[in-house]
Amino acid sequence: MPFEHVTVLLHEAIALLDIKPEGTYVDATLGGGGHTGEILKQLTTGTLYSFDQDDTAIQYNAEQYADEIAAGKLVIIHKNFRTLTSALADYGVTAVDGIVYDLGVSSVQFDDGQRGFSYKYDAELDMRMDQRQALTAKTIVNEWPFNELMRVLSRYGEDRFPKQIARKIEQHRENAPINTTFELVDIIKEAIPAPARRKGGHPAKRSFQAFRIAVNDELGALEDSLTQALELLATDGKISVITFQSLEDRLVKQMFREKSSAPELPAGLPVLPGQFEADYELLTRKPISPSTEEMAINHRAESAKLRGIRRK
Ligand SMILES: C[S@@+](CC[C@H](N)C(=O)[O-])C[C@H]1O[C@@H](n2cnc3c(N)ncnc32)[C@H](O)[C@@H]1O
Structure with missing residues (x-):
C-alpha cells in the first residue's frame, strides 16, 4: 500500500x-x-x-x-x-x-478506516498510534469515570459541552458497551444542544481529538x-x-x-x-x-x- x-x-x-x-x-x-x-x-x-x-x-x-x-x-x-x-x-x-x-x-493513520482515529469511518474505538499499547479509546470511553471523561473532553478537546457529552456517554454505557466510532459520534450528537450542532465543523471533531490525545498521552x-x-x-x-x-x-x-x-x-x-x-x-x-x-x-x-x- x-x-x-x-x-x-x-x-x-x-x-x-x-x-x-x-x-x-x-x-x-x-x-x-x-x-x-x-x-x-x-x-x-x-x-x-x-x-x-x-x-x-x-x-x-x-x-x-x-x-x-x-x-x-x-x-x-x-x-x-x-x-x-x-x-x-x-x-x-x-x-x-x-x-x-x-x-x-x-x-x-487518520485515513485508515480500521484505526478508529476518524469520525468519518466506522471502526472499533481504538485510536492507538502504537499497536502494542494496551490502552484504547474503547477502554477510556467505557471505563473511565465521569469526572475523568469530563476532564479529557474539556482539557484536550477544549469542548464546549464536556459535561453533557460525558453524561450521555455514562447513560449509554450503562445499557451496553460503546464499541465503535459511529456509536460514539451518535452519542456526541445527541449530547450537544441542537443549535450548537450546526456550528464550527463536525460536532464530534473536538471530542475525537480529546480522546486521541488521552489514548496516546x-x-x-x-x-x-x-x-x-x-x-x-x-x-x-x-x-x-x-x-x-x-x-x-x-x-x-x-x-x-x-x-x-x-x-x-x-x-x-x-x-x-x-x-x-x-x-x-x-x-x-x-x-x-x-x-x-x-x-x-x-x-x-x-x-x-x-x-x-x-x-x-
Ligand atoms: C505527522 S506524522 C510525521 C510525518 C513525517 N514527518 C513525514 O514527513 O512523513 C507523525 C508521526 O509521528 C508518530 N508519533 C507521534 N507521536 C509519537 C511518539 N510519542 N513517539 C513516536 N512516534 C510518534 C506517529 O505515529 C506518526 O507516524
Missing part, C-alpha cells in the same frame, strides 16, 4: 536545523519519512536516528530506506519519542546536532521528550517542532520561552558578563506558518506552526 502522507513544512523545518553533513540528527516522528529523506540528502558521514511508535510507519520506511539503513546512515527506532535519551544511549549517542518533531498522526510524551531533547543538544544544536493544535503549540512555546529567558539576577550582587545569560536562543520569535500555496494543496497544513530553538 502506498504511504500517502504529504509532509508539512518540509523545507522550513529542516532549514531551521541548518544541517551539518557530518552531524548526528534525530527525526522524532518518522511517519511517511518526508523529513527523514530531506535530512538524509544533506548528510555525508553523519547519522540520522528516526523514531516512530507505529508499526506501519516503521515497516514502510524500513523498505523505503533499506539502502541508507544498510549503509549505517539511518537507524530506525520503533519506540515512543518519550524514551529519547535512553533509546539513543543504546546506540552510544549522548549528544545530537538537531532534532525535528512533526507532531500528531499521519494521514495514513500526546502532551505528556511531548513534554517528556522535549525536556530530554533540550538536554541532548550539543553546542549550536537545534530543535524544530511542527504542531497542529493550540495545546501542543502552547506547550512548545512555553518550554522554549522559559529555556531562552535569562535567569533572574540576584539583587545587589555584582554580575560578570555572560554569567546570567540563557543557554538557549529562540530561532523563531513568532511561529512560522505554511505558505498560502502549501495550505491550498494540503488542508492538513492549515493549522501547522513551526518553532525552533538553538543551544548556544
Whole structure:
C-alpha cells in the first residue's frame, strides 16, 4: 500500500536545523519519512536516528530506506519519542546536532478506516498510534469515570459541552458497551444542544481529538521528550517542532520561552558578563506558518506552526 502522507513544512523545518553533513540528527516522528529523506540528502558521514511508535510507519520506511539503513546512515527506532535519551544511549549517542518533531498522526493513520482515529469511518474505538499499547479509546470511553471523561473532553478537546457529552456517554454505557466510532459520534450528537450542532465543523471533531490525545498521552510524551531533547543538544544544536493544535503549540512555546529567558539576577550582587545569560536562543520569535500555496494543496497544513530553538 502506498504511504500517502504529504509532509508539512518540509523545507522550513529542516532549514531551521541548518544541517551539518557530518552531524548526528534525530527525526522524532518518522511517519511517511518526508523529513527523514530531506535530512538524509544533506548528510555525508553523519547519522540520522528516526523514531516512530507505529508499526506501519516503521515497516514502510524500513523498505523505503533499506539502502541508507544498510549503509549505517539511518537507524530506525520503533519506540515512543518519550524514551529519547535512553533509546539513543543504546546506540552510544549522548549528544545530537538537531532534532525535528512533526507532531500528531499521519494521514495514513487518520485515513485508515480500521484505526478508529476518524469520525468519518466506522471502526472499533481504538485510536492507538502504537499497536502494542494496551490502552484504547474503547477502554477510556467505557471505563473511565465521569469526572475523568469530563476532564479529557474539556482539557484536550477544549469542548464546549464536556459535561453533557460525558453524561450521555455514562447513560449509554450503562445499557451496553460503546464499541465503535459511529456509536460514539451518535452519542456526541445527541449530547450537544441542537443549535450548537450546526456550528464550527463536525460536532464530534473536538471530542475525537480529546480522546486521541488521552489514548496516546500526546502532551505528556511531548513534554517528556522535549525536556530530554533540550538536554541532548550539543553546542549550536537545534530543535524544530511542527504542531497542529493550540495545546501542543502552547506547550512548545512555553518550554522554549522559559529555556531562552535569562535567569533572574540576584539583587545587589555584582554580575560578570555572560554569567546570567540563557543557554538557549529562540530561532523563531513568532511561529512560522505554511505558505498560502502549501495550505491550498494540503488542508492538513492549515493549522501547522513551526518553532525552533538553538543551544548556544
Ligand atoms: C505527522 S506524522 C510525521 C510525518 C513525517 N514527518 C513525514 O514527513 O512523513 C507523525 C508521526 O509521528 C508518530 N508519533 C507521534 N507521536 C509519537 C511518539 N510519542 N513517539 C513516536 N512516534 C510518534 C506517529 O505515529 C506518526 O507516524
